[in-house]
Amino acid sequence: MAFDELITRHREKMHMIAWQIVRNEEDALDVVQDAFVRAWRSLPKLKIESTTSFPAWMRRIVTNAAIDLCRRRQARPQVEIEDQALKIDAASHTTPAAMEAPGTSVDREFLRNRIAAAMAALSPEHRAVIMLKEIEDLSYDEIARTVGCSLGTVMSRLFYARKKLQSLLDDLHGQI
Amino acid sequence: MDKSEREYNEWLDGAMDEKTRGEYEAELSASERAEVEKWAMIRGALREEKAPALKHPDFLNSQVLEEIRREIKPERRPLPSLRPLFGWGLTAALAAVVLGTVFLRQEMGISSEDRFFSQVLSTRVADPSLSVTSFKAPDKKGVVIWIDGTDYIPPTQTVQ
Numbered sequence: 001m002a003f004d005e006l007i008t009r010h011r012e013k014m015h016m017i018a019w020q021i022v023r024n025e026e027d028a029l030d031v032v033q034d035a036f037v038r039a040w041r042s043l044p045k046l047k048i049e050s051t052t053s054f055p056a057w058m059r060r061i062v063t064n065a066a067i068d069l070c071r072r073r074q075a076r077p078q079v080e081i082e083d084q085a086l087k088i089d090a091a092s093h094t095t096p097a098a099m100e101a102p103g104t105s106v107d108r109e110f111l112r113n114r115i116a117a118a119m120a121a122l123s124p125e126h127r128a129v130i131m132l133k134e135i136e137d138l139s140y141d142e143i144a145r146t147v148g149c150s151l152g153t154v155m156s157r158l159f160y161a162r163k164k165l166q167s168l169l170d171d172l173h174g175q176i
Numbered sequence: 177m178d179k180s181e182r183e184y185n186e187w188l189d190g191a192m193d194e195k196t197r198g199e200y201e202a203e204l205s206a207s208e209r210a211e212v213e214k215w216a217m218i219r220g221a222l223r224e225e226k227a228p229a230l231k232h233p234d235f236l237n238s239q240v241l242e243e244i245r246r247e248i249k250p251e252r253r254p255l256p257s258l259r260p261l262f263g264w265g266l267t268a269a270l271a272a273v274v275l276g277t278v279f280l281r282q283e284m285g286i287s288s289e290d291r292f293f294s295q296v297l298s299t300r301v302a303d304p305s306l307s308v309t310s311f312k313a314p315d316k317k318g319v320v321i322w323i324d325g326t327d328y329i330p331p332t333q334t335v336q
Contacts, residue, residue: 011236040244162184
């Protein structure tokens with residue numbers, strides 16, 4: 001079946017996109033599975049929209065399915081990070097002489113956990129635009145098409161998501 | 177679209193030309209200007225962040241394909257109840273019989289000759305000697321009856 005090959009080719013990428021929004025492995029798997037079935041149902045529509053590539057089209061389906069799932073749950077995603085990362089006092093995170101120097105794996109891990117916790121604190125819509133801009137490197141127009149909203153809404157979501165992330169991670173500046 | 181939101185995003189994304197950027201940054205405080213660096217750090221960390229790898233990728237394929245197969249498979253519809261079908265069939269048959277009868281009766285027609293013949297028979301004597309001959313011409317149709325032994329012939333028919 002040709003669709004089997006399409007799944008194989010795009011499953012990792014789509015799983016990553018879904019995970020960035022739902023922040024939970026099982027939910028990401030559900031989202032991707034659901035998105036591929038939805039994609040299969042809508043394949044004739046894709047053939048009509050010949051200007052859209054399959055990966056871009058799938059990304060749109062996965063992004064919206066992930067946002068839908070988060071909305072349905074009406075709860076913040078279950079974050080698979082160490083609780084400590086959320087509670088840590090940034091002021092205490094100095095670098096004693098005995099510890100590894102900044103930029104080492106310990107610091108990178110710490111930063112990743114803080115980023116993950118901050119991302120989880122965003123709404124799914126805000127997480128989606130951050131992910132599409134910063135990780136997928138899409139243009140503002142492409143983000144608008146992907147999430148199905150206006151350019152103004154994308155700009156607004158991006159602005160507030162960035163401001164919130166910066167405020168949540170403010171204490172990190174200059175330390176790493 | 178809010179101008180400040182658009183400008184802020186374009187500034188962080190390096191989408192401003194040199195002149196516009198200079199003008200924009202001139203209006204910012206030192207701490208606000210530092211947001212570019214902060215954001216660069218966050219962006220770097222976001223790009224490093226990796227989703228956990230799919231543990232059983234082929235299982236995902238099989239699940240999706242199974243779901244698709246279920247959708248392709250036509251649903252078995254329960255057979256419709258025979259009772260209404262039988263009722264409608266019976267009604268249709270009765271209607272056909274009634275319509276057919278009416279049609280046939282109209283086709284056959286009950287002519288005045290038939291009525292006359294009935295009248296003749298009803299007034300017959302005990303032992304009549306009766307013969308009937310009909311003829312048909314291209315432009316008319318008639319019945320000639322020779323009656324022997326009848327007591328009565330309706331006056332309206334005697335001239336025909």
